[in-house]
Amino acid sequence: MKVNLKSSSFTRNIRKAAYFFLIPSLIYYVTVWVYPLFRNIQISFLKYNFIDAPKFVMFDNYINLFKDKYFWNALKNTFAYTGIVVPILLISAFLVALLLNEIARGRRFFSTIIFITTSFSMVAVAIIFRLMFVTEFGVINMWLVNIFGMQPVGWLTDSRIALYTVAITGIWKELGWFMMIYLAAIQNVDVTLIEAAKIDGANAVQIIKNVTIPQLKPVILLTTIVAIILELQVFAQSYIMTGGGPSRSTETIVYYIYKAAFRSFDAGYASAMSLILFIIIFIITVIQLRVFRTEN
Amino acid sequence: MKKFLKKNYSKLIIYLIIIIFSTIMIFPVIWSFSQSLKIIGLFFEYPFRFIPHPVAWENYPGAWHVGIGHWLNNSLFITIISVIISTFFATLTGYVFAKFNFRFKNIYFVVILATMMIPWHLIIIPLYEMVVKTKLVNTYTGLIIPFTLSAFGIFLMRQFITIIPDELIDAARVDGASEIRIFLQLIIPLSLPAMATLAIFNFMGTWEEFFWPLVAGNADRVKVVSVGMAGFVTAKIIDYNYQIAGAVISVLPVLILFIFLQRFITKGFMLSGIKG
Numbered sequence: 001m002k003v004n005l006k007s008s009s010f011t012r013n014i015r016k017a018a019y020f021f022l023i024p025s026l027i028y029y030v031t032v033w034v035y036p037l038f039r040n041i042q043i044s045f046l047k048y049n050f051i052d053a054p055k056f057v058m059f060d061n062y063i064n065l066f067k068d069k070y071f072w073n074a075l076k077n078t079f080a081y082t083g084i085v086v087p088i089l090l091i092s093a094f095l096v097a098l099l100l101n102e103i104a105r106g107r108r109f110f111s112t113i114i115f116i117t118t119s120f121s122m123v124a125v126a127i128i129f130r131l132m133f134v135t136e137f138g139v140i141n142m143w144l145v146n147i148f149g150m151q152p153v154g155w156l157t158d159s160r161i162a163l164y165t166v167a168i169t170g171i172w173k174e175l176g177w178f179m180m181i182y183l184a185a186i187q188n189v190d191v192t193l194i195e196a197a198k199i200d201g202a203n204a205v206q207i208i209k210n211v212t213i214p215q216l217k218p219v220i221l222l223t224t225i226v227a228i229i230l231e232l233q234v235f236a237q238s239y240i241m242t243g244g245g246p247s248r249s250t251e252t253i254v255y256y257i258y259k260a261a262f263r264s265f266d267a268g269y270a271s272a273m274s275l276i277l278f279i280i281i282f283i284i285t286v287i288q289l290r291v292f293r294t295e296n
Numbered sequence: 297m298k299k300f301l302k303k304n305y306s307k308l309i310i311y312l313i314i315i316i317f318s319t320i321m322i323f324p325v326i327w328s329f330s331q332s333l334k335i336i337g338l339f340f341e342y343p344f345r346f347i348p349h350p351v352a353w354e355n356y357p358g359a360w361h362v363g364i365g366h367w368l369n370n371s372l373f374i375t376i377i378s379v380i381i382s383t384f385f386a387t388l389t390g391y392v393f394a395k396f397n398f399r400f401k402n403i404y405f406v407v408i409l410a411t412m413m414i415p416w417h418l419i420i421i422p423l424y425e426m427v428v429k430t431k432l433v434n435t436y437t438g439l440i441i442p443f444t445l446s447a448f449g450i451f452l453m454r455q456f457i458t459i460i461p462d463e464l465i466d467a468a469r470v471d472g473a474s475e476i477r478i479f480l481q482l483i484i485p486l487s488l489p490a491m492a493t494l495a496i497f498n499f500m501g502t503w504e505e506f507f508w509p510l511v512a513g514n515a516d517r518v519k520v521v522s523v524g525m526a527g528f529v530t531a532k533i534i535d536y537n538y539q540i541a542g543a544v545i546s547v548l549p550v551l552i553l554f555i556f557l558q559r560f561i562t563k564g565f566m567l568s569g570i571k572g
Binding site: 019039043102103121124125136137172176183188271277281 | 306307310311313314315317318321322324325327328331340342343344385388389391392396397398404407408411413414415416417418419420421422423424425426428441442444445450469475476479500503504506507510511522525526529530536539540542543544546547550551553554558562565566
């Protein structure tokens with residue numbers, strides 16, 4: 001017996017199945033993403049504490065935000081953090097991946113060691129680094145004092161330094177992940193191109209600059225976008241390592257959103273802040289895509 | 297000869313850099329394991345000793361009694377349930393995008409991928425409102441719901457299922473298999489390697505989630521390990537040895553997954569990469 005796959009009852013069944021299979025994802029995306037997105041916009045125009053009846057206040061939340069020096073401070077800290085972390089994170093991950101790709105023996109071993117940090121949750125990493133960087137008697141300062149004869153550094157107690165310590169923590173946690181992405185991408189680079197370049201007498205640096213990197217452009221763009229989005233949302237380190245201090249020097253925007261929404265229960269204010277951060281992320285991403293497109 | 301020397305010389309430098317770098321990266325890991333076995337009096341000893349003396353095994357039961365055991369149970373339960381659900385639905389949705397045509401397919405796919413760009417905190421305030429109104433705050437259900445599907449999972453499974461030949465599916469249809477049966481008995485068995493990879497990624501992601509459980513599951517009964525540990529270390533208690541032991545315990549499940557299933561993880565990076 002032969003069944004005609006193009007027959008109408010057959011295709012109708014298949015189409016029905018497609019819509020049926022889409023139901024779970026539709027339910028999920030509508031309830032967990034689409035509705036909350038619009039609701040967030042709505043809440044940002046309300047004075048609302050999750051319990052009492054909300055009051056419509058127009059642009060009050062936004063106006064208050066622009067007058068709030070702690071909001072600007074949090075924004076500044078978040079950008080400073082992202083500005084420190086993203087370049088160091090991506091460039092060192094890329095360099096390590098390049099180096100690992102050059103060696104045959106031990107590549108697996110060393111990549112595993114570097115990648116293992118990824119299995120540590122941000123909370124665990126923050127707990128560990130908080131204790132490593134204790135000002136008095138912490139292991140880092142003990143080495144600095146006893147081996148290099150330096151003064152103890154206020155890693156988490158000096159408001160000029162704490163943000164850098166928080167940044168070091170973030171870099172350590174995420175480096176292995178990006179290194180692995182780059183390593184996978186580098187190994188996918190067309191070998192024949194590299195061989196051809198070698199025959200033409202190109203040295204290692206020339207090959208990397210003229211063959212490897214151009215081929216990796218899509219990955220580099222993608223990782224840059226992902227890293228910036230990720231770092232702009234830094235939260236756990238502030239919560240665990242410093243509580244935003246000293247003197248609000250490590251208070252990031254998401255931490256400030258958390259405090260506004262879930263400690264002061266000012267949902268409208270927090271929603272307005274969330275929306276502003278989202279718009280910032282959106283603009284940065286679009287600019288990156290544009291720059292990338294014009295370059296090609 | 298000269299060339300040989302030069303080549304090996306640069307290899308040597310590469311190895312040297314890699315070794316130094318790996319040492320820096322692995323140091324906090326080793327440090328935390330060795331601190332977790334020190335008595336509190338020797339926590340800040342100098343010179344720092346990698347092998348503790350005396351070995352304080354009691355830190356682990358100590359941390360366990362602080363609450364780690366209970367939090368770990370909650371974490372495992374929530375993580376395993378959401379991994380099962382999200383891996384299954386990601387496979388289903390990935391299958392639809394890979395092998396079916398329907399209206400608004402491309403727009404819907406773009407919307408799904410766009411959620412990867414939307415910061416998590418933007419939806420958390422309305423989500424919190426939702427769980428409060430539906431009385432799901434401080435329940436396992438409320439903690440699991442946001443993690444029952446992921447854009448990354450759908451994308452990964454679509455990539456993988458696209459490779460499965462259409463002829464296989466059509467042959468099953470000719471044999472009279474229903475669409476649900478085709479999915480359950482043909483697509484799922486063929487997708488198991490990718491599903492395993494996705495399950496590991498989902499496990500890691502859900503395990504380390506902090507913001508949502510902090511907001512929606514702060515009651516002792518449902519507290520997960522990240523929230524419990526965060527509360528413990530920020531409570532200004534100086535049980536440093538318990539804090540470190542707790543941190544080590546909290547990473548062990550993922551660390552064990554890592555060591556035994558690294559093959560799948562590496563494949564995930566290859567699969568999700570650039571070729572889409």
